Amino acid sequence: MKSRILAAAGMLSVLLAGCGGEVPPPVEPTPVAPPVGAMLTTSPDITAADLGARVQELADDKYEGRAPGTIPGEASAQWIADEFKRAGLAPGNPDGSYFQTVEMVAQTVDSATSSLKIAGPGGGAWDLKLGPDAVFITKDQANTTVSFADSDLVFVGHGVVAPEANWNDYAGLDVKGKTVVMFVNDPGFATNDPSLFNGKAMTYYGRWTYKFEEAARQGAAAALIIHEDIPAAYGWGVVEGSWTGEQADLVRADAGASRAKLEGWIQLKHATDLFKAAGLDIDAMRAAANKPGFKPVAMTGLKASATLNQTIRKETSRNVIATIKGSEKPDEHLLLMGHWDHLGKGTSDDPAADIINNGAVDNATGIAAIMEIAEKMASGPAPKRSVTFLAVTLEESGLLGSAYFGETPLIPLKNIVGGINLDALAPSGPAKDVVVVGAGASQLEDLLKTVLAESNRVIRPDPSPENGYFYRSDHISLAKKGVPMLYIDSGIDLLEGGVAAGEAFAKKYTDEAYHKPADEYDTSWNLAGMEADVKVAAEMINRLANSADWPNWYEGNEFKSLRDTQRAAP
Secondary structure, three states: OHHHHHHHHHHHHHHHHHOOOOOOOOOOOOOOOOOOOOOOOOOOOOOHHHHHHHHHHHOOHHHOOOOOOOHHHHHHHHHHHHHHHHHOOEEOOOOOOOEEEEEEEEEEEOOOOOEEEEEOHHHOEEEEOEOOOEEEEOOOOOOOEEEEEEEEEEEOOOOOEEHHHOEEOOOOOOOEOOEEEEEOOOHHHHHOOOOOOOOOOOOHHHOHHHHHHHHHHHOEOEEEEEEOHHHHOOOHHHHHHHHOOOEEEEOOOOOOOOOOOEEEEEEHHHHHHHHHHOOOOHHHHHHHHOOOOOOOEEEEEEEEEEEEEEEEEEEEEEEEEEEEOOOOEEEEEEEEEEEOOOOEEOOOOOOOOOOEEOOHHHHHHHHHHHHHHHHHHHOOOOOOEEEEEEEEOOOOOOOHHHHHHHHOOOOOHHHEEEEEEEOOOOOEOOEOEEEEEOOOOEOHHHHHHHHHHOOOOEEEEOOOHHHOHHHOOOHHHHHOOOOOEEEEEEOOOEOOOHHHHHHHHHHHHHHHOOOOOOOOOOOOOEOHHHHHHHHHHHHHHHHHHOOOOOOOEOOOOOOHHHHHHHHHOO
16 A cells, blocks of 8 residues: 555646646655563563463453454564563574564454345345455455355354265355355264264364365365354353454465455354344254255255455464473474464444454463463473473464474474363362363373372363364464373362352353453452463473483374374474
């Protein structure tokens, strides 16, 4: 835009010069200075006070919700790097930097001029407003306007193609030019049938990321997921908050041409009306979609048209990486990771509204934790193996920063002994347990069990496997490459109040703060439990860093063969 403005200014100067007028030189915009991070005074010990100070800094309004590619957001990444340096860690990038550059595209659909409309039989029409009725984006990185018209709607069950399960929701269907409509989660969720996929526990096929990927592979023009609170594991407010405003993606080689023109979610009440208009009962269709042999069903008489006007910015973001070099086996690494980014600023018609999504729990807590462990380990003695600390970007946009690291690792993946991911630790107080998300996956759990037993604590398997949390955080980007990873979360059996209190805290956070401006630092938080959990993670990393053990995935795990092949490679 600036080049066109300056060209126009130059032409105006020539014209006015011929008339004897004087034109002042074009004024360059004043650069916006990034916010300056606070210089903390912390101890080498892992303490609740230090954790709180780090969380409070990362959740400060000056970082404007830590959106990747923005000046305030990238300033928070710089602060993390500065803190690693202050603690005495070496740069983790072989080029001598604390950063790994991640090329990204930031896209914002204009809600005022964009539309998703569905025409029905007998003159029925639905004008689905962006935000309250539906959310929709495009992965097209080349065009500021993306549109299509009169696209036939077709119901494709859960939108799953799983040959190993003899399951194909697109069987016999050519979806080119069509809009596919589907349910979230897996067929096994509603039935709790362990013979369907993984029963109530979500598999990767249940994730919205997969569903949009598969719709693109099938050639659909648009893909809409029907939102329901329980199978999605969050309410519409989370969807609206996450999918409106600026959306980030990695730079795509084809500029997004292979993706559907529109990807989005629709409120259940509107989906119900659409099914009825097509002569279908949504409950009957849900039941049919949960049975083997499901065939796609045309939503007769319904046609979708959409126009998405968007701004496109090409930016760079950064993974932050720092290392404590091993004294005896520096080429062998333990990995501790979390994501530094959050959702940035939202939108509101109320000028007085708080629109900053500060992300205090999600995930200033996880980054504060790995910084505490880094400072503790850097104070000595040096571990025998190297320990690398990775704060990744673009998690909220689909685990993109960790995916980039997995594809272009700064450490050979076969040399990573194993890793721990910390994401959204709960400031709910001390607990008798630690939750392992995706429990039963790797031998890292054996060490965790041992460490916990020393303080009379236990592992609690993920209490909500149907929510698919194992596939919703950054460890999966490395797990899919074979690296054994452990995703531990705060316990729910609290010393004060037991399981009921822990579940109540989690529900309140999910309902009121998750992916909302209310996720802010609170001085009344009880961080004693977080301190205890961070010490557990630190002890695990320390023991592995001073051992010769190479923990693997358990037999039968989907990632074990990948690891075995990886470790056997020269």
